[in-house]
Amino acid sequence: MYQILKKRVLTPQTKLVVVRAPYVAEKAEPGQFVIVRVREEGERIPLTIADYSREEGTITLVFQEVGLTTKLLGLLEEGDAILDLVGPLGIPAQLPEAGVVVAVGGGVGVAPIYPKCKEMTKRGVRVISIIGARSQELLILEDEMREVSEELHVCTDDGSKGFHGFVSEKLKELLTAGLKPDEVIAVGPLPMMRATCEVTKPFGIKTWVSMNPIMVDGTGMCGACRVTVGGETKFCCVDGPMFDGHLVDWAEAIRRANMYRDEERIALERCAGCGGEKHV
Numbered sequence: 569m570y571q572i573l574k575k576r577v578l579t580p581q582t583k584l585v586v587v588r589a590p591y592v593a594e595k596a597e598p599g600q601f602v603i604v605r606v607r608e609e610g611e612r613i614p615l616t617i618a619d620y621s622r623e624e625g626t627i628t629l630v631f632q633e634v635g636l637t638t639k640l641l642g643l644l645e646e647g648d649a650i651l652d653l654v655g656p657l658g659i660p661a662q663l664p665e666a667g668v669v670v671a672v673g674g675g676v677g678v679a680p681i682y683p684k685c686k687e688m689t690k691r692g693v694r695v696i697s698i699i700g701a702r703s704q705e706l707l708i709l710e711d712e713m714r715e716v717s718e719e720l721h722v723c724t725d726d727g728s729k730g731f732h733g734f735v736s737e738k739l740k741e742l743l744t745a746g747l748k749p750d751e752v753i754a755v756g757p758l759p760m761m762r763a764t765c766e767v768t769k770p771f772g773i774k775t776w777v778s779m780n781p782i783m784v785d786g787t788g789m790c791g792a793c794r795v796t797v798g799g800e801t802k803f804c805c806v807d808g809p810m811f812d813g814h815l816v817d818w819a820e821a822i823r824r825a826n827m828y829r830d831e832e833r834i835a836l837e838r839c840a841g842c843g844g845e846k847h848v
């Protein structure tokens with residue numbers, strides 16, 4: 569069973585769990601994810617492997633409670649177990665061996681960017697990180713990110729900490745001031761990744777994004793996670809999740825992410841106040 573060995577509440581909506589999963593930890597690489605099922609009748613949701621320890625046979629997941637399944641997952645405590653967990657899935661991030669990389673993480677996207685920065689720093693890449701959240705209380709993994717970055721810029725939308733504005737605006741400021749990274753990696757909500765790509769395009773900087781479409785099987789069979797990249801259909805679970813952000817059809821990705829909003833809202837409302845025991 570995938571037992572939760574450690575749990576940390578990072579913000580009121582964001583939790584970190586260290587899960588016993590030795591076979592997944594043995595093979596995991598930065599950029600990969602797992603698909604989790606919390607209960608027998610439940611849906612399957614993808615979560616990035618935010619960290620792993622081959623020695624201890626554990627993986628770390630960081631998730632934001634945005635709907636029913638993530639809320640149910642958040643109810644699990646240390647000692648409880650996650651019903652199913654499959655992975656590692658997806659293609660590991662193709663990280664450079666040298667040079668300068670700007671890593672941009674927005675909201676819970678800081679969690680997936682962390683293992684990439686850790687690996688790049690280990691390889692000798694100069695990592696300049698920009699992390700952000702709506703406000704100071706919602707910022708996650710600041711200390712961890714500082715450890716794996718040569719330079720860390722913190723941004724908040726409301727100005728409660730660091731740069732007052734979006735991570736993409738901070739990036740624009742750095743590029744305009746003359747910073748010339750070899751590439752940019754951005755992970756976060758779709759509008760944030762799109763804005764980052766709009767900033768880097770005129771500078772001609774290769775920009776990788778980690779797409780997060782709705783997934784079901786995670787093995788390339790159902791087609792739920794399709795994204796259009798450079799005019800071609802790709803399945804994010806087997807061809808991604810990292811893609812060249814300048815080639816992504818963002819309007820389609822945003823439309824598809826919102827496809828089941830009404831059903832997701834109804835599922836959450838039906839569960840409200842049930843403490844997770846009764847759900848649809």
Ligand code: FAD
Nearest residue numbers: 613614615616631632635636637638780781782783825832
């Ligand atoms: P719902 O209310 O059902 O949905 C809220 C929104 O989440 C939806 O509008 C939709 O855009 C998205 N979503 C819903 N169902 C799915 C699904 N089956 N698959 C993907 N997206 C869905 N979130 C994190 O907090 N931490 C992570 O590390 C993380 N890593 C991800 C890695 C990948 C490769 C992908 C594709 C997504 C990742 N996500 C991550 C997003 C996470 O899967 C969704 O937030 C989660 O599925 C929402 O489920 P819900 O039932 O709680 O919310």
Ligand code: FES
Nearest residue numbers: 784786788791805
């Ligand atoms: Fe089914 Fe990718 S989740 S094809």
Ligand code: MG
Nearest residue numbers: 635636637832
């Ligand atoms: Mg859901």
